[in-house]
Amino acid sequence: MMHPARPWLVVGALCGLTSVALGAFGAHGLDGRVEPRMLANWHTAADYLATHALAILVCGALLVARPRAAGVALAAWLFFAGIALFSGSLFALVLSGVRGLGMVTPIGGMLLLGGWLALAFAGWRLAGGRDHGG
Template sequence: MKTFLILGSLNAFLGVALGAFGAHGLKSKVAPEMLATWNTAVQYHLVHALGLLVIGMLCHLMPGAMLVRIAGWLIFLGVLLFSGSLYVMVLTGIRGLGMITPIGGVAFLIGWLLLALAGFRQGAG
């Protein structure tokens, strides 16, 4: 599904841009622990952007694998909730947003498990 190739590419772009913004724009404006939080958000954002690209390719190779598509949407949701909540928390100082972050982490975990399950269902290769 080209949707995940597009989402993966755009998220990779955003991850790089937000990483540069953190390194150059936030370094002198936020506390070191908040900059570390920003960097964690960027790291997870970029890793899962690559995951979305892989899922896009797998959708092409396994067009009937609904679990692959569901995994992609969960990983995208994870980026929004995990990295997104951390970005907003750093920018606004609202620490309560950190309660959303684990929901994104769970979405990542379920997405990766579903991708593994799709691979098992595909059979030996």
């Protein structure tokens, strides 16, 4: 049986790698080719991807220490889904110009907020000694 931390450590690292690659593409491949506002959207998407890649890695690290810690896997799933919808919709918006994609972005933002809330809950339980799921 696979350790519950493994997928999140891999996903977090791959999200981090992707954020660097897409950030570089925005800086070197899109600069001067898209409107400044769209380029700012691209960089926002890359920044949120990088930030939440680290959040997923934190979830993975917590799961290494406490494989059954309540709320940690939920937080990781919410971060991953939030990245896909928030950053993904902004990347797609910039590349396609389809403005309707911007309606998906706030849904992704809400999922990211949910991830932070779930991680706060997990941290409260773990640091309070109420969850010894290890």
